[in-house]
Amino acid sequence: MLKRCKFIVHYVSKFNVFEQVRYASQILPQFSAEKYNVKRKNFSNVQAADVSYFQSILGNDRVLTDRDEVLPFNIDWIRNCRGQSQVVLKPKTTQEVSEILAYCNKKRLAVCPQGGNTGLVGGSVPVYDEIVINLMLMDKIITLDEISGALVCEAGCVLENLDNYVRGHNLIMPLDLGAKGSCQIGGNVSTNAGGLRLLRYGNLHGSVLGLEAVKADGTVIDCLRSLKKDNTGYHLKHLFIGSEGTLGIVTKVAIHCPVLPKAATLGFFGIKNFENILELYKSAKSSLGEILSAFEMADNLAITQTVKNLNLPNPISDYPFYALVETHGSNEVHDGEKLSNFLNKEMESGLIMDGTVTSDPAKMQTIWNLRESIAASSLVGGYVFKYDVSIPQKHYYDIVPMLKQRLGDKASAVFGYGHIGDGNIHINISVPQYTKEVVSLIEPFIFEEVSKLKGSISAEHGIGFRKPQFIHYSKEPSALGLMRDLKQLMDPNGILNPYKVLPETN
Amino acid sequence: MSRVLVGVKRVIDYAVKIRVKPDKSGVVTDGVKHSMNPFDEIAVEEAVRMKEKKLASEVIAVTCGPTQAQETLRTALAMGADRAIHVEVAGAEYETLQPLHVAKILAKLSQDEKADIVIVGKQAIDDDSNQTAQMTAALLDWPQAVFASKVEKTDSGLTVTREIDGGLEVIKTKLPAVLSADLRLNEPRYATLPNIMKAKKKPLKKVAAKDLGVDLSPRIKVVSVEDPPVRQGGSILPDVDTLVAKLKEGGHV
Ligand SMILES: Cc1cc2nc3c(=O)[nH]c(=O)nc-3n(C[C@H](O)[C@H](O)[C@H](O)COP(=O)(O)OP(=O)(O)OC[C@H]3O[C@@H](n4cnc5c(N)ncnc54)[C@H](O)[C@@H]3O)c2cc1C
Ligand SMILES: Cc1cc2nc3c(=O)[nH]c(=O)nc-3n(C[C@H](O)[C@H](O)[C@H](O)COP(=O)(O)OP(=O)(O)OC[C@H]3O[C@@H](n4cnc5c(N)ncnc54)[C@H](O)[C@@H]3O)c2cc1C
Numbered sequence: 212m213l214k215r216c217k218f219i220v221h222y223v224s225k226f227n228v229f230e231q232v233r234y235a236s237q238i239l240p241q242f243s244a245e246k247y248n249v250k251r252k253n254f255s256n257v258q259a260a261d262v263s264y265f266q267s268i269l270g271n272d273r274v275l276t277d278r279d280e281v282l283p284f285n286i287d288w289i290r291n292c293r294g295q296s297q298v299v300l301k302p303k304t305t306q307e308v309s310e311i312l313a314y315c316n317k318k319r320l321a322v323c324p325q326g327g328n329t330g331l332v333g334g335s336v337p338v339y340d341e342i343v344i345n346l347m348l349m350d351k352i353i354t355l356d357e358i359s360g361a362l363v364c365e366a367g368c369v370l371e372n373l374d375n376y377v378r379g380h381n382l383i384m385p386l387d388l389g390a391k392g393s394c395q396i397g398g399n400v401s402t403n404a405g406g407l408r409l410l411r412y413g414n415l416h417g418s419v420l421g422l423e424a425v426k427a428d429g430t431v432i433d434c435l436r437s438l439k440k441d442n443t444g445y446h447l448k449h450l451f452i453g454s455e456g457t458l459g460i461v462t463k464v465a466i467h468c469p470v471l472p473k474a475a476t477l478g479f480f481g482i483k484n485f486e487n488i489l490e491l492y493k494s495a496k497s498s499l500g501e502i503l504s505a506f507e508m509a510d511n512l513a514i515t516q517t518v519k520n521l522n523l524p525n526p527i528s529d530y531p532f533y534a535l536v537e538t539h540g541s542n543e544v545h546d547g548e549k550l551s552n553f554l555n556k557e558m559e560s561g562l563i564m565d566g567t568v569t570s571d572p573a574k575m576q577t578i579w580n581l582r583e584s585i586a587a588s589s590l591v592g593g594y595v596f597k598y599d600v601s602i603p604q605k606h607y608y609d610i611v612p613m614l615k616q617r618l619g620d621k622a623s624a625v626f627g628y629g630h631i632g633d634g635n636i637h638i639n640i641s642v643p644q645y646t647k648e649v650v651s652l653i654e655p656f657i658f659e660e661v662s663k664l665k666g667s668i669s670a671e672h673g674i675g676f677r678k679p680q681f682i683h684y685s686k687e688p689s690a691l692g693l694m695r696d697l698k699q700l701m702d703p704n705g706i707l708n709p710y711k712v713l714p715e716t717n
Numbered sequence: 718m719s720r721v722l723v724g725v726k727r728v729i730d731y732a733v734k735i736r737v738k739p740d741k742s743g744v745v746t747d748g749v750k751h752s753m754n755p756f757d758e759i760a761v762e763e764a765v766r767m768k769e770k771k772l773a774s775e776v777i778a779v780t781c782g783p784t785q786a787q788e789t790l791r792t793a794l795a796m797g798a799d800r801a802i803h804v805e806v807a808g809a810e811y812e813t814l815q816p817l818h819v820a821k822i823l824a825k826l827s828q829d830e831k832a833d834i835v836i837v838g839k840q841a842i843d844d845d846s847n848q849t850a851q852m853t854a855a856l857l858d859w860p861q862a863v864f865a866s867k868v869e870k871t872d873s874g875l876t877v878t879r880e881i882d883g884g885l886e887v888i889k890t891k892l893p894a895v896l897s898a899d900l901r902l903n904e905p906r907y908a909t910l911p912n913i914m915k916a917k918k919k920p921l922k923k924v925a926a927k928d929l930g931v932d933l934s935p936r937i938k939v940v941s942v943e944d945p946p947v948r949q950g951g952s953i954l955p956d957v958d959t960l961v962a963k964l965k966e967g968g969h970v
Contacts, residue, residue: 479907524904526907527907527909554910554914555914558910558911558914563910565909565910566910567907567908567909567910567913568910568913569907570750571730571753572730572732572750572752573730573732573752574752574907575732576732
């Protein structure tokens with residue numbers, strides 16, 4: 212009987228949204244090359260001799276060539292992009308990665324580095340026949356220094372596994388995101404993933420202490436120090452953080468893990484309008500100060516659609532906006548006092564219309580699960596355009612009503628949610644069907660508007676395959692020029708993740 | 718209208734990973750997050766709904782445990798219970814507190830408070846005893862309707878749908894009666910902020926077990942608490958023939 216209870220409880224709190232959504236649509240996406248009209252670059256084609264060579268390094272089991280086996284590695288998480296790769300390699304060591312790259316570089320064979328394949332901009336799957344190098348078997352934890360909190364591990368470790376591991380030592384991973392059950396630390400580093408607690412623990416340029424990466428020619432670059440301070444020359448690790456597999460393959464990571472908070476509390480509130488969200492954020496920053504660990508918002512449709520499509524419970528009733536406020540601290544009593552002052556004040560002021568607050572881990576999980584499932588909810592049925600932009604907080608939400616008006620009944624849903632503390636909003640636009648007409652209504656409009664507001668067209672998901680042609684809305688020509696120079700220096704043959712990040716020059 | 722007494726227990730939160738003490742005398746509870754037993758939440762929810770439907774006049778939440786158990790009572794109050802009784806049991810006595818003791822306490826309080834209905838969760842997720850409701854009913858000599866998945870008021874009493882092996886059983890019972898809540902009885906609400914605030918001001922009475930005349934000396938001795946056996950890792954087989962061969966080898970087919 213207990214088993215049944217546990218099962219249901221598990222079902223409610225850790226509903227496997229990924230699987231449900233991934234298999235919701237069995238229809239294969241169109242080839243990216245056709246859909247987006249991309250010309251194949253002048254790389255070699257994979258020959259039988261190449262496969263034999265890879266087998267000589269990895270053995271037969273870690274070289275996939277069977278079409279059905281290779282297929283999932285060709286399709287991205289949102290099933291928007293589909294590559295045509297015929298080979299997937301699964302190295303287990305840095306040495307193997309190095310040998311593979313040295314060979315591919317010499318033979319002019321293009322490769323696509325892949326982690327958990329949860330990236331949202333098509334960067335993690337090939338466009339043509341690039342060889343997929345998936346890091347999933349490089350999943351060993353190397354060391355954990357409990358005094359400094361430095362964790363050293365291989366790039367293929369799944370984020371959630373790392374978090375579970377360090378929690379056993381009273382630490383947590385400095386980042387947390389909805390894809391944690393599948394994404395890998397190497398993928399997180401390569402995309403400079405932000406996530407739910409960036410507000411508190413900062414981004415990966417701060418928490419990654421060191422890393423090891425392999426350059427296109429197979430050279431292993433060892434920057435794997437686990438020191439907080441290391442001002443010896445250029446800070447090369449930053450080149451690999453956020454470069455989305457275009458400058459090298461990350462093979463090991465040293466990362467700083469903060470202390471596991473002794474007390475954690477989560478509130479979920481109904482809010483009247485967006486202005487009040489901003490007011491509440493200001494108030495939370497001053498009342499909760501150093502214990503504030505996350506401040507997220509979602510509009511009504513984001514929550515109601517998630518509740519409906521994924522059949523999740525909504526802890527409170529219908530409100531125009533929702534705010535999710537989390538605290539992490541070291542003393543339950545102190546934190547409770549701060550929180551209850553904050554709540555009393557803002558209930559009275561009316562900024563919080565209604566809500567719930569809990570420090571029961573299971574209930575917190577259920578609420579977080581609702582927030583984290585928003586990304587997946589709109590994948591049920593139809594086609595969804597997803598945007599991830601940063602906008603100065605004052606104008607954070609402006610773009611949602613603008614898009615609603617522009618698209619009218621051509622969109623079945625337009626909603627916004629995100630990490631308001633970081634000025635980062637996710638905008639989902641659901642349409643019954645992908646059509647060129649809808650695309651032309653959204654792009655480049657949305658990027659132009661973001662650019663006018665001095666925002667970033669990609670706050671945390673990166674540029675990948677889907678956004679290089681828009682990168683100029685956020686990067687000046689001088690900066691783009693230096694990016695090209697670096698690419699030329701580090702990967703002169705352009706074999707690492709071609710068609711991604713850097714726009715074509717023509 | 719009836720008065721409802723609800724038993725709530727403070728247990729290790731079900732999202733927390735359980736660790737067995739090295740000396741195998743129990744599980745680690747120090748510094749571990751606790752919350753209300755999920756089945757008891759369902760029991761509270763049902764009682765509160767009875768009150769909202771005007772079938773009950775008052776909902777009283779009861780817990781037996783150390784001071785921290787008052788948090789669990791506050792949760793019940795925030796969900797809508799009217800008042801709470803904390804039966805103080807701490808230290809060594811709490812460690813050996815068993816369903817019979819709790820049943821005696823609940824039986825005594827039901828009489829003192831003139832309750833017509835006692836609802837508890839069908840089991841607590843820590844010791845999995847599934848005995849409290851039944852023992853309470855026996856001690857009071859009241860009818861019992863356990864594993865309830867639906868409770869309706871009928872003229873002379875209650876019509877209760879019970880989850881039994883392989884199906885559902887519908888029974889009628891007169892009041893007073895003892896009920897235990899099964900998983901599908903309802904989906905417990907989240908306490909809303911105004912109610913959480915109000916709960917802080919609702920009455921919470923403390924009593925000592927011995928003032929209720931209940932003897933807490935243990936009847937059962939825990940010999941050893943052990944981790945479940947570690948699941949063996951799976952392996953991927955190349956084809957169906959190998960699978961069949963393996964199954965035969967293991968004597969499964
Ligand atoms: C439900 C959901 C929620 C998400 N939430 C967030 C969020 O809150 N914040 C956020 O920032 N992102 C979020 N993301 C997107 C995020 O970028 C990815 O989830 C994650 O960081 C990518 O890790 P991955 O291992 O899946 O990498 P992949 O998707 O496999 O790859 C991403 C990119 O990195 C490259 N790459 C991967 N591994 C390596 C490596 N070892 N070396 C070099 N290059 C590599 C790939 O070539 C690709 O360009 C979310 C995604 C999903 C599906
Ligand atoms: C009393 C004292 C205490 C200190 N404490 C600390 C400490 O706690 N932590 C710490 O990290 N350091 C400390 N330092 C050293 C520290 O590096 C400097 O104080 C400070 O960061 C340098 O700033 P500056 O403007 O004086 O640079 P300068 O000394 O003028 O230059 C330092 C270097 O930076 C270059 N540089 C300067 N400006 C520019 C520019 N605009 N563009 C490009 N290059 C430039 C110079 O060529 C030179 O190589 C301390 C120094 C002193 C004297």
